[in-house]
Amino acid sequence: MTTNDKVQQALESVVAEYGIPGIVAEVEDGDRTWFGTAGVADLRTGAPRQAGEYFHAGSSGKAFTAAVLLSLEAEGRLNLDDPVNAHLPGVLDVNGYDGDKITIRHLLSNTSGLFATGLAPEISYRYATRSGFDEHRFDTFTTEELLRVAVSQPPVGAPGERFEYANGGFYIAGAIIEKVTGNGYAEEVERRVARPLGLTRTRVRPTADSGYPDPHPRGYSHQFLKDGADPATLTPENWQSLMEEPGLPPLDVTELNSSLGYAAGNVVSTTSDMIRFLKAMITGSLLPPAQHRQMWTTVSTEGSYWMPHTRYGLGLFEFDEQATGGRTLRGVGGSFWGTWFFAVGTPDGRHTIAVHTNTEWKAWDPMFKIIEAEFGVTIGG
Template sequence: MTAITGKVQEALDWSVAELGVTGIVAHVQDENGNWFGSAGVADTQTGRRREPADRFHAGSCGKAYTSAAVLQLAAEGTLSMDDTVEQWLPGVVGGNGNDGSKITIRHLITHTSGLGVTGWDRDVVRRFHTRAGWAENSRYVWTVDELLNVQMSQPPIFEPGESFAYTNGGYYLAGAIIEKATGRSYEKELERTVIQPLGLTGTYARPLSEVGFRGQHTRAYSRMFIKDGVDPAILTTENYESHLQGPDTDPVDVTESTTFGWAAGGVMSTTGDMLRFTRAMIEGTLLPPAQHREMWATVPTRDWIPSTRYGTGVSQWTLADGSVLHAVCGMANGSAAVTMGTPDGRRLVSMNTNCDWSWFQAFDRVIEAAFGSPYLPPQ
């Protein structure tokens, strides 16, 4: 253990003792090699410790995988980033002011499409973000058409290219375009273009119909449920945390469920695989030079993680000391995952909590330990 990894281990222990996270891991890769540390448990029933082979739901880290697949298809000449949604999916993006002829594939995967934010759709909140709704619908199997219909029920919030708004719908459309352009399923195309070339043996894209995890995995625990009696119509990105049930509530084991992440966040992975993937994204060893530059052509974010810029599924985070890290990040029900590294790829850290509360504070402490500065707090 080096001085840095010793500090990282202290941060992990602190996260369990002071923040009450169920389990947390950090996998460090630098000039000293690989180091894996953990605190807490993978399973509250058995008390099993977290292990490097444990799969977890990587949440919106899957957007970086989807973007890499799209960029590979662009490199192969199958599609162009300037193609419109209407060219590939005629008539799909329409109604409520939505116009697929104005939105390009680039807009979709940089969150600059102007599509409305669907996270607070009333029906979705009632069915999946309340305890009662979750108990009834945790194994509901979504279809891609249903996911797109939820998106189309929302009007756009700005003209394509004018601003930034983080929305899963853009990635659902990107996944549908991947399938239309290749004639193969999204999952198989992700395997062909990203997972196999990088040798990611612990990673796969989970189909919408699949329940739970394959192979060795953590249990996933959630407290991110809206309080009883809250009208979903009042929820916004700014106020939703104030309407969540508190830390005194018992967590729910959400492991054996389906996911509606799909192309917006349906990747299951390990810290080791996330390190390999993120290093390839930083160093440009998977994508050709033109597509690598496209991936990191970032735009400023709004109403997302503060002090960040977003590329295509990847982001840049500015720390308190002004240094910048390149990151792949995501959150899912019962899981939070961030893998980040220096722009030269000399040091990377992959983190995961198998719970969905207090992860930001926990990761911030690990970031400070690993990179010498905490993340810049919201202004």
């Protein structure tokens, strides 16, 4: 069985096993290229997934934010070890946070001590249930609102103490970009990342936009709490036990306002463009050597509720070599309502795979199964 056959088999397996409506995978491995699909792009019409589809790349946008800030550092306009108060005085000086101690590096490595932003009542009460989501799916968040949400709950640790995945840190990072440059976040991503890399089908979604260019899959979600569950009781430990029962039909969430993502993840792209982006991040073709080294100076994610067997850099991740049998694999990814994307590649950038599902993250096993099929590794085993 060829590698392509193994990956195709893995795609079909995860669609059947995890209730994923549709999935695509694009591979570049030296001279070998391959594109595979399973499932459908539209549950109503049965239309298949296809190459070139646009999708929301979720928290992959964090890597774009990190790349912009590293570019600004290379120009001498800031330093990653600057405290937040050097650029946004007072924004972090509430609820037990200290803007003189939390640095830009802490924000980008998820080691700031900020709480898990998605658990903020301002977010969970709007989107935690199907009825709430439908009522609020077109709500627009301003940067000021997002900055308030980022610090609306007390710290979970001291700056630099441990890894805790927090979108709020990237909201603050995006605001620093805008303060330092005087330009909008989307404009700086276009100027410093998308245009230099030739990412012609990639952009930060405009605040007022709630759809996608064609072609695109429909997005479907089961990411809701059971009826009667109180979002105020959500914690990183118990949220899975409060989710709605399996077997319910998914909610079509294709059209929604994603301004909640902001600099933590609001990039719309394609598998081809994201492969090009990941290659540049892995090989250092976009950033100077000093900044590239910083991007891949990683911290352990052990003990967190994020992806197992990984270390986190600045907006990207690297699999722990002990979990891959000594192979180094680096990646980027993220989930949002109705979408889950990840891309993984080797350190030379010659072998990469990009995968998208038109539903949000359900478990890590589908990702590991596909990576194992493509790279011949057994993650964690």
